[in-house]
Amino acid sequence: MDKLKTWIERNLCKLNNVEKMDDPHGFTRLGFTKEEAKSHHQFLAIAKELELKTYRDQAGNHWAVWEVDKDAPTIAMGSHLDTVYNGGGYDGVAGVLCALATIKMLKDKHFQPQKNMAVICFVSEESARFGVSTIGSKAVSGELDFKELIGVTDKNGITVKQAVEDMGVHWEELEQATLPSHELEQFLEVHIEQGDKLQESNAQIGVVTGIARPTRLIVTTHGTSNHTGTTPMHKRNDALVAIAPLISYVQEATLKINQQEDPHLVATVSTVNAKPNAMTSIPGEVQIGIDIRSINDGAKQKLVEKITNYCRQIEEQNSVHVQIQTLVDNKPVKLDQTIHNKLFRASHHLSFKTESMVSGAGHDAMNMATRWPTGLVFIPCRDGISHQPQEYTEVQNMVNATMVLSEYLQSEALHYSNSNLNREE
Amino acid sequence: MDKLKTWIERNLCKLNNVEKMDDPHGFTRLGFTKEEAKSHHQFLAIAKELELKTYRDQAGNHWAVWEVDKDAPTIAMGSHLDTVYNGGGYDGVAGVLCALATIKMLKDKHFQPQKNMAVICFVSEESARFGVSTIGSKAVSGELDFKELIGVTDKNGITVKQAVEDMGVHWEELEQATLPSHELEQFLEVHIEQGDKLQESNAQIGVVTGIARPTRLIVTTHGTSNHTGTTPMHKRNDALVAIAPLISYVQEATLKINQQEDPHLVATVSTVNAKPNAMTSIPGEVQIGIDIRSINDGAKQKLVEKITNYCRQIEEQNSVHVQIQTLVDNKPVKLDQTIHNKLFRASHHLSFKTESMVSGAGHDAMNMATRWPTGLVFIPCRDGISHQPQEYTEVQNMVNATMVLSEYLQSEALHYSNSNLNREE
Numbered sequence: 104m105d106k107l108k109t110w111i112e113r114n115l116c117k118l119n120n121v122e123k124m125d126d127p128h129g130f131t132r133l134g135f136t137k138e139e140a141k142s143h144h145q146f147l148a149i150a151k152e153l154e155l156k157t158y159r160d161q162a163g164n165h166w167a168v169w170e171v172d173k174d175a176p177t178i179a180m181g182s183h184l185d186t187v188y189n190g191g192g193y194d195g196v197a198g199v200l201c202a203l204a205t206i207k208m209l210k211d212k213h214f215q216p217q218k219n220m221a222v223i224c225f226v227s228e229e230s231a232r233f234g235v236s237t238i239g240s241k242a243v244s245g246e247l248d249f250k251e252l253i254g255v256t257d258k259n260g261i262t263v264k265q266a267v268e269d270m271g272v273h274w275e276e277l278e279q280a281t282l283p284s285h286e287l288e289q290f291l292e293v294h295i296e297q298g299d300k301l302q303e304s305n306a307q308i309g310v311v312t313g314i315a316r317p318t319r320l321i322v323t324t325h326g327t328s329n330h331t332g333t334t335p336m337h338k339r340n341d342a343l344v345a346i347a348p349l350i351s352y353v354q355e356a357t358l359k360i361n362q363q364e365d366p367h368l369v370a371t372v373s374t375v376n377a378k379p380n381a382m383t384s385i386p387g388e389v390q391i392g393i394d395i396r397s398i399n400d401g402a403k404q405k406l407v408e409k410i411t412n413y414c415r416q417i418e419e420q421n422s423v424h425v426q427i428q429t430l431v432d433n434k435p436v437k438l439d440q441t442i443h444n445k446l447f448r449a450s451h452h453l454s455f456k457t458e459s460m461v462s463g464a465g466h467d468a469m470n471m472a473t474r475w476p477t478g479l480v481f482i483p484c485r486d487g488i489s490h491q492p493q494e495y496t497e498v499q500n501m502v503n504a505t506m507v508l509s510e511y512l513q514s515e516a517l518h519y520s521n522s523n524l525n526r527e528e
Numbered sequence: 529m530d531k532l533k534t535w536i537e538r539n540l541c542k543l544n545n546v547e548k549m550d551d552p553h554g555f556t557r558l559g560f561t562k563e564e565a566k567s568h569h570q571f572l573a574i575a576k577e578l579e580l581k582t583y584r585d586q587a588g589n590h591w592a593v594w595e596v597d598k599d600a601p602t603i604a605m606g607s608h609l610d611t612v613y614n615g616g617g618y619d620g621v622a623g624v625l626c627a628l629a630t631i632k633m634l635k636d637k638h639f640q641p642q643k644n645m646a647v648i649c650f651v652s653e654e655s656a657r658f659g660v661s662t663i664g665s666k667a668v669s670g671e672l673d674f675k676e677l678i679g680v681t682d683k684n685g686i687t688v689k690q691a692v693e694d695m696g697v698h699w700e701e702l703e704q705a706t707l708p709s710h711e712l713e714q715f716l717e718v719h720i721e722q723g724d725k726l727q728e729s730n731a732q733i734g735v736v737t738g739i740a741r742p743t744r745l746i747v748t749t750h751g752t753s754n755h756t757g758t759t760p761m762h763k764r765n766d767a768l769v770a771i772a773p774l775i776s777y778v779q780e781a782t783l784k785i786n787q788q789e790d791p792h793l794v795a796t797v798s799t800v801n802a803k804p805n806a807m808t809s810i811p812g813e814v815q816i817g818i819d820i821r822s823i824n825d826g827a828k829q830k831l832v833e834k835i836t837n838y839c840r841q842i843e844e845q846n847s848v849h850v851q852i853q854t855l856v857d858n859k860p861v862k863l864d865q866t867i868h869n870k871l872f873r874a875s876h877h878l879s880f881k882t883e884s885m886v887s888g889a890g891h892d893a894m895n896m897a898t899r900w901p902t903g904l905v906f907i908p909c910r911d912g913i914s915h916q917p918q919e920y921t922e923v924q925n926m927v928n929a930t931m932v933l934s935e936y937l938q939s940e941a942l943h944y945s946n947s948n949l950n951r952e953e
Contacts, residue, residue: 230808298758315757319807330914331796331819332740332888333723336783343797344779350772358761371756372768374805375814382744382798382817383655383889384915389800392807394756463757464808489755490809 119192129189129492134227135266142184161280162242163272165224176288181223187231191494201293205508216516240467244474245281290471293504299487307455309481314462314469315396316433325424328387343386345421366399436469442478449510544617554614554917559652560691567609586705587667588697590649601713606648612656616919626718630933641941665892669899670706715896718929724912732880734906739894740821741858750849753812768811770846791824861894867903874935
């Protein structure tokens with residue numbers, strides 16, 4: 104196992120394009136940039152070493168395939184190599200690396216699969232550049248909203264279309280990138296947890312049951328801006344004073360819903376922008392952003408309803424106008440229960456302390472799950488920190504996840520009939 | 529009087545560098561820019577028409593003097609010509625114009641003053657460019673904090689020193705610009721009210737008793753930023769949730785203090801900046817700016833104490849650290865009571881409905897008042913709107929203020945003994 108550990112250690116640096124994993128500024132590899140492309144290039148080099156067949160699909164994702172039989176089903180694994188600004192070197196990378204390491208392990212064991220295995224390196228998973236996440240996996244699973252996407256720009260005004268084409272991907276091809284369902288049998292992803300539940304319960308492996316995708320609201324309050332010095336208190340129409348109680352309310356209402364049931368509901372007033380935001384001006388307009396997540400869609404909708412009612416109250420009690428805009432309303436994604444159970448058993452069989460859990464963050468797996476039976480494995484990350492240079496997971500955790508995938512695949516890829524994935528009842 | 533009205537109308541456009549006062553974008557003449565200098569140039573042209581002696585002082589303020597006797601006392605009047613971004617054409621301009629018009633009126637009447645009269649056109653009154661207000665009048669009255677000023681930059685990174693020198697003012701001279709007290713006898717300013725009290729009470733003239741200068745706090749709350757999706761509600765250290773109740777508290781505490789006494793206390797949470805201010809991150813740091821004004825310093829200090837105690841409570845009840853920084857703590861300025869009474873009487877004598885009032889906003893007069901007996905006259909402005917393109921006052925209001933100054937000066941400048949200003953008891 105020490106050989107595998109060294110292999111993972113070396114290729115972790117390689118995929119991150121560094122000699123050592125200790126840069127205090129972390130990694131900045133935005134989607135559809137040369138930095139991301141460079142890491143994809145390293146991915147291809149490792150795949151070549153493993154004698155895998157590689158190609159780029161119409162969305163710019165790279166594939167590495169262990170093809171045993173053209174007509175056999177294909178089990179895909181994978182994740183992404185892009186990062187946020189000054190992010191960590193494990194979010195995404197760990198998943199690509201564990202997928203490659205699993206194939207290496209199976210080959211080293213001289214395992215002879217009856218199914219093909221593919222590793223997918225998805226492009227542009229993070230929303231850091233364009234505000235749109237998981238572009239590569241959305242394209243493959245037919246989840247991309249091109250009408251919405253076409254107008255999107257990064258902070259330098261570069262459109263997503265231009266960025267994509269700069270990387271040699273034709274927009275027209277991207278629109279055709281959806282993979283027919285029959286081309287894959289299932290999809291598996293390994294990811295760092297980005298939370299601290301595994302660390303707290305001292306577990307080595309988490310197997311995910313569902314992904315809590317976000318509902319996002321923008322609440323805009325319109326009052327009247329005026330001079331802070333010359334406008335008496337009773338003549339004000341202060342948009343910030345009017346909307347401020349909503350911040351506490353979102354917190355309280357969320358706690359209350361969690362008390363009644365336990366839908367793992369989380370809600371955050373994460374952004375606040377006041378206009379004119381000048382020391383001598385009463386705030387005339389305030390915009391707050393609310394991020395709401397749960398694996399229970401009913402709980403999310405209940406909170407949205409409560410927030411809406413509260414905003415109507417604010418309007419009645421103040422001379423302000425309150426607008427609520429739904430920016431995003433994604434339904435939670437349930438992962439495949441059969442795969443979950445098999446992965447859990449495989450992990451347990453290897454004597455890992457294993458937890459069944461939900462994911463609060465989105466991953467490529469959530470798109471793949473809309474089209475193919477999908478499994479997601481979490482490994483602990485130190486103190487739950489992610490999207491920061493301090494993001495860290497021990498190499499041993501990646502070895503563990505590789506062992507779980509390998510254990511799972513040794514039975515999963517051993518036989519196939521012409522039927523689909525064998526379901527447990 | 530129609531001739532004076534036409535003269536004011538014409539020179540209002542001249543000082544604003546326009547043909548007509550109807551630009552929907554208003555005026556942008558920031559301090560120490562070519563735009564401001566252009567209006568100063570127009571000021572010099574009008575002064576020349578009135579046969580006044582003009583010069584620039586060491587701070588870059590322009591002076592126009594009706595000199596009757598080198599050894600006689602000098603009564604100064606004036607205001608400024610710079611504006612905020614997209615401001616109005618009356619804030620400042622009205623004061624410079626009424627001062628010039630007063631001299632014209634007195635000259636047309638063949639009044640023979642025994643004192644000299646000066647009109648000062650102060651530079652950079654607005655804080656829009658550098659965040660520092662009334663630079664020109666602070667320089668003259670010895671109120672400029674050079675140590676603080678030297679590090680200040682505008683939003684393009686240009687230092688105030690560079691901006692000043694680009695306009696041909698040497699920094700070393702600016703440091704020497706304080707005018708010896710004996711050089712002036714008193715100072716008078718006319719300004720639009722920037723509030724709607726005069727309009728509401730249907731008064732034509734306001735005579736100001738005191739200026740409520742601001743105390744400004746920056747309250748910074750340090751919590752912990754984390755992923756909105758993966759951090760359970762009970763494990764959060766949300767800086768925004770912790771500090772939000774302070775916004776309502778500032779409002780409530782201010783209303784309460786005003787109920788007990790009536791110190792015309794106004795307080796505003798006018799700025800709010802959250803970090804990282806991203807949809808998927810819990811706010812880790814929130815900074816709010818509070819602007820507090822009253823002509824009663826005790827009332828201001830009482831509110832600051834209440835806010836401080838409330839912040840300590842927030843710290844106790846939440847796992848956050850709250851820092852309070854006093855950005856500005858200016859004592860209210862009392863204007864000269866004798867001058868106030870004489871101006872009030874002059875206005876009343878002319879049958880104007882006259883109000884005695886306080887100023888919630890700062891003006892050049894507040895600096896001049898620290899060194900010379902000072903009077904401030906307000907004229908109504910439509911709906912109290914200022915610092916916006918919609919800012920408006922009728923030309924007749926400027927005629928009225930000119931008549932008041934003229935009436936006042938006809939007795940004030942008629943005689944002089946070698947003693948200082950004759951005080952009423």
